Amino acid sequence: MSNHQSPPARHRVVVIGSGFGGLFATKALRRADVDITVIDRTTHHLFQPLLYQVATGILSEGEIAPSTRMILKDQANAAVRLGDVTTIDLTERTVTSEHLGQTTVTGYDSLIVSAGAQQSYFGNDHFAEHAPGMKTIDDALELRGRILGAFEQAEVTTDPQERARLLTFVVVGAGPTGVEMAGQIAELAHRTLVGAYSNFDPRDARIVLLDAASAVLPPFGDNLGSEAAETLEKLGVEVRLGASVTDVDAGGLTVRDADGTEHRIESVCKVWSAGVAASPLGRRLAEQSGADIDRAGRVAVDEDLTLPGNPNVFVVGDMMSRDRLPGVAQVAIQGGRYAAKQIAAEVTAAAKGRPVPERTPFRYRDKGSMATICRFNAVAEIGGLEVTGFLAWIMWLAVHVVYVVGFRSRLATLLSWAWTFLGTWRGQLTNTHQQITARNAIAQLHYLERRIEDTEADVARAS
Amino acid sequence: MSNHQSPPARHRVVVIGSGFGGLFATKALRRADVDITVIDRTTHHLFQPLLYQVATGILSEGEIAPSTRMILKDQANAAVRLGDVTTIDLTERTVTSEHLGQTTVTGYDSLIVSAGAQQSYFGNDHFAEHAPGMKTIDDALELRGRILGAFEQAEVTTDPQERARLLTFVVVGAGPTGVEMAGQIAELAHRTLVGAYSNFDPRDARIVLLDAASAVLPPFGDNLGSEAAETLEKLGVEVRLGASVTDVDAGGLTVRDADGTEHRIESVCKVWSAGVAASPLGRRLAEQSGADIDRAGRVAVDEDLTLPGNPNVFVVGDMMSRDRLPGVAQVAIQGGRYAAKQIAAEVTAAAKGRPVPERTPFRYRDKGSMATICRFNAVAEIGGLEVTGFLAWIMWLAVHVVYVVGFRSRLATLLSWAWTFLGTWRGQLTNTHQQITARNAIAQLHYLERRIEDTEADVARAS
Numbered sequence: 001m002s003n004h005q006s007p008p009a010r011h012r013v014v015v016i017g018s019g020f021g022g023l024f025a026t027k028a029l030r031r032a033d034v035d036i037t038v039i040d041r042t043t044h045h046l047f048q049p050l051l052y053q054v055a056t057g058i059l060s061e062g063e064i065a066p067s068t069r070m071i072l073k074d075q076a077n078a079a080v081r082l083g084d085v086t087t088i089d090l091t092e093r094t095v096t097s098e099h100l101g102q103t104t105v106t107g108y109d110s111l112i113v114s115a116g117a118q119q120s121y122f123g124n125d126h127f128a129e130h131a132p133g134m135k136t137i138d139d140a141l142e143l144r145g146r147i148l149g150a151f152e153q154a155e156v157t158t159d160p161q162e163r164a165r166l167l168t169f170v171v172v173g174a175g176p177t178g179v180e181m182a183g184q185i186a187e188l189a190h191r192t193l194v195g196a197y198s199n200f201d202p203r204d205a206r207i208v209l210l211d212a213a214s215a216v217l218p219p220f221g222d223n224l225g226s227e228a229a230e231t232l233e234k235l236g237v238e239v240r241l242g243a244s245v246t247d248v249d250a251g252g253l254t255v256r257d258a259d260g261t262e263h264r265i266e267s268v269c270k271v272w273s274a275g276v277a278a279s280p281l282g283r284r285l286a287e288q289s290g291a292d293i294d295r296a297g298r299v300a301v302d303e304d305l306t307l308p309g310n311p312n313v314f315v316v317g318d319m320m321s322r323d324r325l326p327g328v329a330q331v332a333i334q335g336g337r338y339a340a341k342q343i344a345a346e347v348t349a350a351a352k353g354r355p356v357p358e359r360t361p362f363r364y365r366d367k368g369s370m371a372t373i374c375r376f377n378a379v380a381e382i383g384g385l386e387v388t389g390f391l392a393w394i395m396w397l398a399v400h401v402v403y404v405v406g407f408r409s410r411l412a413t414l415l416s417w418a419w420t421f422l423g424t425w426r427g428q429l430t431n432t433h434q435q436i437t438a439r440n441a442i443a444q445l446h447y448l449e450r451r452i453e454d455t456e457a458d459v460a461r462a463s
Numbered sequence: 464m465s466n467h468q469s470p471p472a473r474h475r476v477v478v479i480g481s482g483f484g485g486l487f488a489t490k491a492l493r494r495a496d497v498d499i500t501v502i503d504r505t506t507h508h509l510f511q512p513l514l515y516q517v518a519t520g521i522l523s524e525g526e527i528a529p530s531t532r533m534i535l536k537d538q539a540n541a542a543v544r545l546g547d548v549t550t551i552d553l554t555e556r557t558v559t560s561e562h563l564g565q566t567t568v569t570g571y572d573s574l575i576v577s578a579g580a581q582q583s584y585f586g587n588d589h590f591a592e593h594a595p596g597m598k599t600i601d602d603a604l605e606l607r608g609r610i611l612g613a614f615e616q617a618e619v620t621t622d623p624q625e626r627a628r629l630l631t632f633v634v635v636g637a638g639p640t641g642v643e644m645a646g647q648i649a650e651l652a653h654r655t656l657v658g659a660y661s662n663f664d665p666r667d668a669r670i671v672l673l674d675a676a677s678a679v680l681p682p683f684g685d686n687l688g689s690e691a692a693e694t695l696e697k698l699g700v701e702v703r704l705g706a707s708v709t710d711v712d713a714g715g716l717t718v719r720d721a722d723g724t725e726h727r728i729e730s731v732c733k734v735w736s737a738g739v740a741a742s743p744l745g746r747r748l749a750e751q752s753g754a755d756i757d758r759a760g761r762v763a764v765d766e767d768l769t770l771p772g773n774p775n776v777f778v779v780g781d782m783m784s785r786d787r788l789p790g791v792a793q794v795a796i797q798g799g800r801y802a803a804k805q806i807a808a809e810v811t812a813a814a815k816g817r818p819v820p821e822r823t824p825f826r827y828r829d830k831g832s833m834a835t836i837c838r839f840n841a842v843a844e845i846g847g848l849e850v851t852g853f854l855a856w857i858m859w860l861a862v863h864v865v866y867v868v869g870f871r872s873r874l875a876t877l878l879s880w881a882w883t884f885l886g887t888w889r890g891q892l893t894n895t896h897q898q899i900t901a902r903n904a905i906a907q908l909h910y911l912e913r914r915i916e917d918t919e920a921d922v923a924r925a926s
Contacts, residue, residue, distance in 0.1 A: 043615060044893050060523030062891035069659040070892060079661040082615045099619045138895045152506060152545045156562045196532040198542040415878060428525035429533060430507050432601045438901035441908050448911045455918045462925035 010035045011347045014095050014108035016085050016281065018045050018068040020329045021114030021317030025336030026078050032344040033351060036078040037106055039097050043067055043082055046137065049329060050400065052177060054140035055271075056147065056184035057192075057426040061137045063413050081106070085115070085281060090288045090310055110312045110343045114336060115279035117318035117327060120296070122275055127248040129440060131170075131270035134177050138439065143271060145436035147185060148429060150269045151205075155197050161266075167205040168267040170253060172245050173274030174211035175218075176371040179228055181271055182209040183374045186235040192424050207237045208265060210255060211274075212244040217371060217379065219326060224379040227388050231373045245274075276327060278319045285315065294321045303361035304342065305335055314339035323364065329403075330367055338362045370396045375421045473498045474810045477558050477571035479548050479744065481508050481531040483792045484577030484780030488799030489541050495807040496814060499541040500569055502560050506530055506545055509600065512792060513863065515640055517603035518734075519610065519647035520655075520889040524600045526876050544569070548578070548744060553751045553773055573775045573806045577799060578742035580781035580790060583759070585738055590711040592903060594633075594733035597640050601902065606734055608899035610648060611892060613732040614668075618660050624729075630668040631730040633716060635708050636737030637674035638681075639834040642691055644734055645672040646836045649698040655887050670700045671728060673718060674737075675707040680834060680842065682789060687842040690851050694836045708737075739790060741782045748778065757784045766824035767805065768798055777802035786827065792866075793830055801825045833859045838884045 011034045015022045018040040026036055044065035053059040069080045083097030083104060088111070095106045119133025132139050132146070147169065154166040169189075171182045189205035196202065209232060215222065216229040216239060229239050242258030252266040278297035286293040289307045292300035298321035299307065305320060307313040316335030318327040325331045346356050368382030370392065378392040387395065401414050420426055474497045478485045481503040489499055507528035516522040532543045546560030546567060551574070558569045582596025595602050595609070610632065617629040632652075634645045652668035659665065672695060678685065679692040679702060692702050705721030715729040741760035749756040752770045755763035761784035762770065768783060770776040779798030781790040788794045809819050831845030833855065841855040850858065864877050883889055 042895075043611065057525075060525050060891065061893045061895075062520075062523050065893040066890070067659075067892040069656075070888065073656075073659040080618075080659075082619060100616060102616075102619050102621075104619060136895070137893060138897045141895070142897070148506065153563060153565075155543075156545060156565050156567060158565075193532075193536075196530075196536040196543075425533065427529070428523065429530040430524045430528040430600060432505075432524075432599070432604070434601045434605070434897065434901035434905070437905060438897035441905045442897070442900060445904050445908050445911065448908065448915060452911065452915060452918065455915065455922060458922050459918060459925060462922060 011109045011343075011350075012037070012107060013110045013112065013343060014039065014106055015112045015114065016040075016088075016095065017114040017116055017279075017317070018042070018080070019048070019114060019116050019317060019332060021116075021332035021336040022112065023068065023071070023336070024333045025112050025114065025314075025316070025340045026072065027075070028337045028340035029344060030075050030077065032077070032340070033347055034077060034110075034343065037081055037108075038068065038072070038078060039081045039083050039085055039095060039106065040068065041082070041084045042136075043069060043080075044137070045071060047403070048135070049176070051134050051137075051140045052180045052184060054137065054428070055134065055143040055181065056188055057144060057429040058184070058420050059413065059416065060428050061141065063416070065137050088113070088281060088285060088288075090285075090307075090313065093312075108312075110314070112314045112316060112336065112339050112343075113281060113285065113319060114315075114317040114332060115281050115319055116332075117276040117278045117296070117298075119272060120275035120277035121272065124248075127245075127272065129443065130248045130250055131172060131253070131272040132439065133272045134181070135276075141431070141435045142439055144428075145431035146269045147188070148431055149436055151193060151197065151202060153268075155199050163200060164206075165251060165266040166268050167200070167202075168208065168265065169205065169269050169271070170208045170210060170265055170267045171271045171273060172210050172253075173272065174209055174213070174216045174239070174241070175273060176369075178209060178211070178271075178273040179217060179232065179371050179373060181273060182207055182232060182237045183235060183372065186232075186237050187374050188426075190236055192426055194424075203236075208267070209237050209239050210243045210245065211241055214241050214258075216241070220369060220371070220379060220381050221386070224381060224386055224388065228371065228373055228379050231377055235374055276318065282315070282319045285313070289313075292321075296321075304359040305339060305362050314342075322362070325364055326369075328369065331364060334364055335362065370399065372396050474572045474806075474813075475500070475570060476573045476575065476806060477502065477569055478575045478577065479503075479551075479558065480577040480579055480742075480780070481505070481543070482511070482577060482579050482780060482795060484579075484795035484799040485575065486531065486534070486799070487796045488575050488577065488777075488779070488803045489535065490538070491800045491803035492807060493538050493540065495540070495803070496810055497540060497573075497806065500544055500571075501531065501535070501541060502544045502546050502548055502558060502569065503531065504545070504547045505599075506532060506543075507600070508534060510866070511598070512639070514597050514600075514603045515643045515647055517600065517891070518597065518606040518644065519651055520607060520892040521647070521883050522876065522879065523891050524604065526879070528600050551576070551744065551748060551751075553748075553770075553776065556775075571775075573777070575777045575779060575799065575802050576744060576748065576782060577778075577780040577795060578744050578782055579795075580739040580741045580759070580761075582735060583738035583740035584735065587711075590708075590735065592906065593711045593713055594635060594716070594735040595902065596735045597644065598739075604894070604898045605902055607891075608894035609732045610651070611894055612899055614656060614660065614665060616731070618662050626663060627669075628714060628729040629731050630663070630665075631671065631715075631728065632668065632732050632734070633671045633673060633728055633730045634734045634736060635673050635716075636735065637672055637676070637679045637702070637704070638736060639832075641672060641674070641734075641736040642680060642695065642834050642836060644736060645670055645695060645700045646698060649695070649700050650837050651889075653699055655889055657887075666699075671730070672700050672702050673706045673708065674704055677704050677721075679704070683832060683834070683842060683844055684849070687844060687849055687851065691834065691836055691842050694840055698837055739781065745778070745782045748776070752776075755784075759784075767822040768802060768825050777805075785825070788827055789832075791832065794827060797827055798825065833862065835859050 013036045015038045047064040050064045072078045083099040087096040121127045150166045189202045193202040215225040217225045243255045247254040282299045317332030370380040372378040378396045380387045380392040476499045478501045510527040513527045535541045546562040550559040584590045613629045617626045652665045656665040678688040680688045706718045710717040745762045763784045780795030833843040835841040841859040843850045843855040
């Protein structure tokens with residue numbers, strides 16, 4: 001009889017990241033006899049596939065980024081901790097995180113690493129100042145400010161060349177995000193904003209979608225790719241394939257075509273959606289475990305999604321490299337749920353004194369891919385079936401309404417979509433001074449602080 | 464017969480400001496034979512009385528700040544220009560505005576100045592860094608970040624004293640905005656966030672409402688003021704009257720009580736809603752016209768709301784001083800409509816060759832005042848009638864839903880309110896790194912730039 005012993009400490013699960021992988025793993029563990037700590041540097045769960053709708057004024061940031069703490073507040077076994085993970089120690093089984101100078105060390109028995117990916121500029125990080133990416137709410141709000149700001153400046157300027165530069169929008173990268181951004185900027189210019197300016201016609205705006213690859217939406221296959229390219233061109237988007245960006249500055253970008261010729265596109269507002277790099281935590285996990293890492297910084301995991309030699313450390317979502325799975329929400333969700341299932345089964349077995357069950361390898365079930373091009377028009381690939389146009393768009397809408405995780409705001413979101421798609425109104429065209437200038441002000445601040453130190457050292461030497 | 468003459472140039476109306484005064488004046492002129500230019504430094508019409516709901520996560524910024532350009536896009540005689548008005552020249556009849564280094568001079572025949580008011584720190588502008596005001600969308604988003612950020616930091620810290628400081632929220636100023644802010648922070652702490660943190664109970668948060676005056680909501684009269692104070696205290700808000708703030712820093716504030724004793728309140732998150740100062744344009748108008756100006760910088764106007772000696776220059780809303788009218792939306796709306804009516808009547812008379820009609824003096828029709836304290840609870844004064852509790856709250860809701868100007872989003876707004884008031888969910892708790900750090904980063908940048916210039920001058924001298 002063990003009635004009078006003190007209860008054993010509960011199995012501790014640490015989840016790094018509150019994106020699709022982390023959140024769905026945490027929810028899948030809600031009935032498990034474990035204590036979960038979710039650590040993330042943001043306080044929200046970001047529904048990343050809809051970021052472009054925040055950037056183009058369709059949805060508000062709250063609708064696609066519900067508070068992780070609010071989502072999990074009724075889940076008694078889960079705690080949320082705001083912090084930037086600096087170290088994972090596989091030997092000590094601890095995760096160290098920082099928040100405003102406060103360091104916290106959290107011990108784990110099982111670890112689920114799902115820290116996702118960030119924008120990659122392929123070694124040209126200085127492009128970021130002039131062509132923000134689309135990975136965070138800050139990015140989307142800043143792009144909203146830049147896009148609408150370009151139209152506002154075009155209204156004020158009296159120089160036709162400057163106006164043309166302001167009315168040229170360039171989206172780099174023709175994956176789903178790039179296609180959706182280019183389509184929505186075209187809808188803004190050709191539909192929403194018509195009649196709103198006095199000194200120019202927004203329909204004169206030029207929207208360019210560039211990609212170094214030779215197809216739009218490569219993972220969707222040739223048919224859907226050319227269908228999407230055609231729809232974009234009908235919308236007024238200039239699609240340029242086989243075009244690599246070699247430089248970006250405040251006033252435009254330089255492009256090298258497939259035949260090697262370089263030319264410049266004058267454009268104030270640029271959007272970068274060309275590449276991703278896995279969270280730098282991937283590299284640190286690889287160094288400690290000897291796991292392989294691919295060019296995008298993703299960690300090669302075993303068939304149960306764990307780090308080689310560390311069966312208690314799962315890597316899921318965009319950080320994980322296995323079977324050439326793409327960096328999409330479904331891979332993260334299924335990976336997170338798989339990891340949760342293994343942990344729950346093993347904790348239950350241990351509690352009942354049963355042998356630990358052997359893990360069946362992770363199998364990804366492809367539910368298809370979708371991308372919207374404009375209202376009422378999408379492309380979708382489901383189980384080998386290719387769907388385009390209005391039907392694909394309705395499927396896209398249904399799937400996204402069901403998945404938008406701020407459950408209680410689903411109907412309000414649907415309603416605000418209905419207004420936006422049926423009319424020409426957009427409810428979220430607000431942008432503020434801080435949203436537009438913040439990123440550059442913060443970056444410049446770091447730069448100036450270093451310059452002051454240098455200059456003061458000069459003064460000290462000189463005197 | 465004048466059929467073959469070229470048409471005379473249309474009467475030009477310039478409207479400075481897109482708040483209640485400016486927007487309602489512009490809309491009232493929609494059928495007038497005039498050309499209107501609305502100049503504002505923001506691109507939105509701000510529904511200022513609901514800013515506190517953006518700051519506390521109930522509404523998104525887009526719901527209370529629809530794009531001015533979109534509101535007016537079907538009004539053929541109105542143009543919108545983004546710009547900061549730097550000069551009004553009453554002799555030349557021109558308005559000069561700047562936008563990103565581009566200067567524009569706009570001529571007018573009639574001018575409506577409705578540039579509103581900004582937060583006043585009564586000469587202590589350095590308080591602003593530590594206690595943001597509530598006048599712009601930027602302010603509200605920053606306060607949202609600071610309020611939620613304080614709870615997040617309280618979860619991370621291990622120092623009980625620091626946690627108490629983080630969980631103390633001080634609202635300075637017990638007018639409608641201060642009362643509403645204090646009430647909503649209390650609702651966040653005592654209702655919305657309950658269960659969301661692991662290391663403390665948000666119900667332990669301390670919410671202090673301070674005012675140097677001896678009553679809450681002074682313009683509402685003694686009865687409603689004490690009713691509001693009582694409701695706030697039941698909600699858990701500490702109401703301190705006769706208490707002046709003498710200093711504010713990052714960690715707290717110093718307060719002098721009515722008996723002259725000073726004491727300190729340790730608090731990380733402070734909100735300033737204590738005073739307003741009219742737009743500095745008021746002073747410049749007064750200098751040119753010899754008009755009087757009051758302590759808050761408001762311009763004393765004639766009985767037709769025009770500047771003495773300038774019957775074609777109307778000053779309306781929070782910038783205007785006349786009959787001790789309060790700085791509320793209704794005064795601005797009625798003033799804007801009055802100005803529009805005079806202009807339209809005179810333009811019509813001139814076109815028909817009739818004598819210009821004499822102006823009847825502006826008469827304000829008091830439609831009452833309202834302030835919400837928490838959900839289902841408000842105080843209202845309508846035509847001498849005092850209403851409190853649920854009934855007042857329903858009246859408040861009805862009036863605000865009707866007035867929220869982003870017409871097409873009214874139902875969506877109502878729906879999102881319904882969710883928020885009936886449940887414990889709030890859809891707009893998102894905050895981003897930039898929202899929280901932008902204001903200080905931008906301010907610090909200006910400071911560092913000046914310091915670098917000084918230091919480099921030192922280096923030049925030393926070498």
